[in-house]
Amino acid sequence: MLRQLQCSASVRFFLPPDIMNVVANPVCKQSVRWRRKPPGTPLAKSKLFRIPPRPQVPEEERIELFRLTTNYNTFIKSVREFLREEVQSAAGKEQLADAVSMDDDLIRCKEINDKWNAEVALIREKRLLHEKEEKLNLISKRLEERKIRERNRVAEINELVRMEKEKEKYYITSENIDEAIENALRGEVDYNFAIDVKGNIYKGEVAEENLEKKAVETV
Amino acid sequence: MPHPASGGAQFLQHTRKIIRFTRKGCTNRPFYHIVVMESFRDQQDPVIEQVGTYDPLPNQHNEKLVSLNLERIRHWVGNGADVSTPVAQLLGLCGFFPIHPRSYMTAWRNRRAQAPSENNSSS
Numbered sequence: 001m002l003r004q005l006q007c008s009a010s011v012r013f014f015l016p017p018d019i020m021n022v023v024a025n026p027v028c029k030q031s032v033r034w035r036r037k038p039p040g041t042p043l044a045k046s047k048l049f050r051i052p053p054r055p056q057v058p059e060e061e062r063i064e065l066f067r068l069t070t071n072y073n074t075f076i077k078s079v080r081e082f083l084r085e086e087v088q089s090a091a092g093k094e095q096l097a098d099a100v101s102m103d104d105d106l107i108r109c110k111e112i113n114d115k116w117n118a119e120v121a122l123i124r125e126k127r128l129l130h131e132k133e134e135k136l137n138l139i140s141k142r143l144e145e146r147k148i149r150e151r152n153r154v155a156e157i158n159e160l161v162r163m164e165k166e167k168e169k170y171y172i173t174s175e176n177i178d179e180a181i182e183n184a185l186r187g188e189v190d191y192n193f194a195i196d197v198k199g200n201i202y203k204g205e206v207a208e209e210n211l212e213k214k215a216v217e218t219v
Numbered sequence: 220m221p222h223p224a225s226g227g228a229q230f231l232q233h234t235r236k237i238i239r240f241t242r243k244g245c246t247n248r249p250f251y252h253i254v255v256m257e258s259f260r261d262q263q264d265p266v267i268e269q270v271g272t273y274d275p276l277p278n279q280h281n282e283k284l285v286s287l288n289l290e291r292i293r294h295w296v297g298n299g300a301d302v303s304t305p306v307a308q309l310l311g312l313c314g315f316f317p318i319h320p321r322s323y324m325t326a327w328r329n330r331r332a333q334a335p336s337e338n339n340s341s342s
Contacts, residue, residue: 061324068320075317076307080296087297 228265230257238270238295239303249275253287253306255295270295273309285309 057065172180194202230236237258244250253271256264271287278284292315296302302310310316 061327065320065324068323072317072320079316080299083293083297084299085297087294 225252226254226266226268228256228267230267234259236267236295236298236300237303238292238300238306240273240305241266251275253309255291255300258301268295285313287313287315289315 190203192203196202235258236255238253238255240251241254241256241262242249243252251273252266252269253273254266255268255270256266268291270291271285273286274284276283287310292310302316304319304321307316308319308322311319311322
């Protein structure tokens with residue numbers, strides 16, 4: 001695990017963040033149980049001064065290996081070049097085929113789309129007509145309501161005016177103000193009375209025996 | 220989502236790709252996947268694609284089993300992926316590549332190692 005973490009840390013230095021997510025994401029990690037020494041352990045004391053023997057390759061073997069390797073490299077180079085050309089030509093053919101099929105596809109899609117558009121246009125026309133009719137109905141209905149409202153309002157106002165005109169004869173004006181004052185001064189009102197549940201009024205400060213008969217006024 | 224061991228890792232376009240072994244299996248039981256990876260990646264990191272397997276322990280018929288997805292190997296090598304030496308040896312033995320010099324070397328060294336014991340047994 002430690003080794004993996006160290007690896008992630010060193011990779012973090014030069015990779016874009018989306019790749020970092022994969023590297024650092026523990027879900028995508030498969031830890032291997034190496035059962036070895038931890039990576040930080042120093043060289044063992046017994047191996048400290050050991051000099052490993054150099055491989056002894058006989059001269060003729062070395063020459064033979066050199067020949068084989070050179071041949072091999074030449075062959076491999078040609079094989080790789082062959083494969084590279086194969087892949088590139090395949091990619092080119094694929095692209096061409098893709099382009100052609102894309103065009104066909106586009107034309108086909110456009111036809112289908114036009115057909116759908118025509119269908120939808122019919123439906124839309126019908127719907128718009130219907131909506132227009134509904135709207136006109138609504139407007140006329142509202143106008144009608146408004147007329148009725150206005151009429152009612154005018155009637156109410158007229159009624160108010162009529163009532164005021166009726167009351168006009170009781171108004172106190174500059175002509176009859178002296179008379180009104182006289183009346184007010186003459187008419188004493190005694191508010192010192194009692195009232196029972198039925199609304200009978202009993203005047204006088206002291207209670208009397210037969211109250212029912214004494215009722216003088218009802219509200 | 221594919222399992223991380225069998226491919227699907229993200230990679231950059233212009234980095235060096237390599238076809239190589241990653242060791243699976245467990246202690247005392249090696250088993251290798253042949254995978255395409257970015258060459259700087261750790262062995263156990265997510266791989267770009269798995270293109271084969273290799274079981275180095277011989278089975279009851281004395282066979283070491285190899286499976287290769289040659290179509291994908293063609294594709295990756297054609298796109299410039301390198302091949303590690305052990306995988307190149309395998310590809311040489313299966314006839315996809317020329318025989319690797321290391322295979323020749325191993326063969327003659329084995330022959331040479333065997334020769335004196337045969338001489339001893341015959342004498």
